[in-house]
Amino acid sequence: MVSYKLTYFQSRGLAEVSRQLFHLADVQFENHVVDRDEFLRLKPSLPFGQVPLLTVDGVEIPQSLAVARYLARKFGFAGKTAEEEAIVDALGDQFKDFYKEIHDYFYAKLGIIDVQVNEDTHLIPARNNFLTILTNFLQKSQSEFLVDSGLTYADLIIIDNMTTLIGWYPDYLDGFDKIQKWRASVLNFPKLKEYLEKRPLTPA
Amino acid sequence: MVSYKLTYFQSRGLAEVSRQLFHLADVQFENHVVDRDEFLRLKPSLPFGQVPLLTVDGVEIPQSLAVARYLARKFGFAGKTAEEEAIVDALGDQFKDFYKEIHDYFYAKLGIIDVQVNEDTHLIPARNNFLTILTNFLQKSQSEFLVDSGLTYADLIIIDNMTTLIGWYPDYLDGFDKIQKWRASVLNFPKLKEYLEKRPLTPA
Known part of the structure; x- marks a missing residue:
């Protein structure tokens, strides 16, 4: 089974569409909620120094639209042709x-x-x-x-x-x-x- | 044969990557170069009021990154997995x-x-x-x-x-x-x- 972890703040913000896509597809994921302090601690290790970050079996995908598009393509919410x-x-x-x-x-x-x-x-x-x-x-x-x-x-x-x-x-x-x-x-x-x-x- | 038309100014700007992709793939396209006046004349009919615009067999695709990604996926320059x-x-x-x-x-x-x-x-x-x-x-x-x-x-x-x-x-x-x-x-x-x-x- 593919392991998904989505790292972001508690807010909807730039990660909510990806959380919604997981729910629409009935796919389990780790909703890794960070506060400001934990974000600042993680920041140097993040590919772009930013969240959201999606981790797929250890592969890190940054940038909210890239993450959403990746999940949408997998789950059938990205258009048909x-x-x-x-x-x-x-x-x-x-x-x-x-x-x-x-x-x-x-x-x-x-x-x-x-x-x-x-x-x-x-x-x-x-x-x-x-x-x-x-x-x-x-x-x-x-x-x-x-x-x-x-x-x-x-x-x-x-x-x-x-x-x-x-x-x-x-x-x-x-x-x-x-x-x-x-x-x-x-x-x-x-x-x-x-x-x-x-x-x-x-x-x- | 698929008909491609790419509408943009003479400059490289936001369309150059798409022109390069056509050349890398040896695919013919109409390089529709507009000046400021022609752009302003076209503007009301453009989906987002902007160029670049790619037209694929009559289907209009706006936004430079979306156009580049579409061509890159078709031509094998978008990553392998x-x-x-x-x-x-x-x-x-x-x-x-x-x-x-x-x-x-x-x-x-x-x-x-x-x-x-x-x-x-x-x-x-x-x-x-x-x-x-x-x-x-x-x-x-x-x-x-x-x-x-x-x-x-x-x-x-x-x-x-x-x-x-x-x-x-x-x-x-x-x-x-x-x-x-x-x-x-x-x-x-x-x-x-x-x-x-x-x-x-x-x-x-």
Whole structure:
């Protein structure tokens, strides 16, 4: 049996999509939760000095999107054809760009950086661009999800991050009806719903 | 026969690794070069409003890393096992983080943003971190490249970007002997060398 260990903080953050993928696939893994002190102790030995880190039978895989993509491919949540896989990857990369764009808002809200932020300046312009792009994909999709063949890691990662944003700014989805409907489809995906009802509540 | 069209500016930038992959694999593609005006005309019809865009028999794939990964997987430059593929992806994502970190330096040097930058502040700290990580991978690798099985798109994308940085700052690799040796191995990879000797010279 393959041995999986996922090292990250208690928060959902950059590892939650991978935890969700394990649960969707009914695959056991060691959920190695570290606090700040243990992270700093481990840091010099981490391939990129960062978490999340997935260890697969001793092989270390860093970077959240690479980890999620690896698990999604194994478990069947990465798209069905080579071209669809590439489009799912592109949506993941576009999410990464969006996340960098709202970096100041996100990390100020987490209390990690000390910057004055407000939604109008630091969130809404990036949101408008990103959710408009996603709406176009949803309009063309033959499933309830971003791509035709069904739920993928791109849906999971974007929707989980959205949960955090809505927690800080409840009007986040106002005016984005297609996105609201999509979010409900993801959150009600039976195996995911079952997991979300059990997981510890964390703000991010 | 599959029809490929790659849309991007004349520059190497975010599309060069994909052009190189076509050449390494001896696969024909339409190198659709756009200028600023044509890009702005196309922009509303692009899936993410951005280039590069790869079109494969009419299917549109945006995002430079997603495009490079798609071609690398097809052509055998993405790693040999699922775990090695994930590590190659992680190196690509780490490059993306590095590229964001040096964003101000890069775009100021290109003349796209008007910010005062200098190497000591805007390049060297990010360089030191990134090249130290890569040196660790090279030390462990059983090939001349970042991963054991040989040349991948992660080598190509990082080395091509390095060519641009060295053009602006010739001392960029001082003190990084392993990186210099690796760079020579990539640039002398026979099929790549042949391509680099023919391609139009561009500063970035």
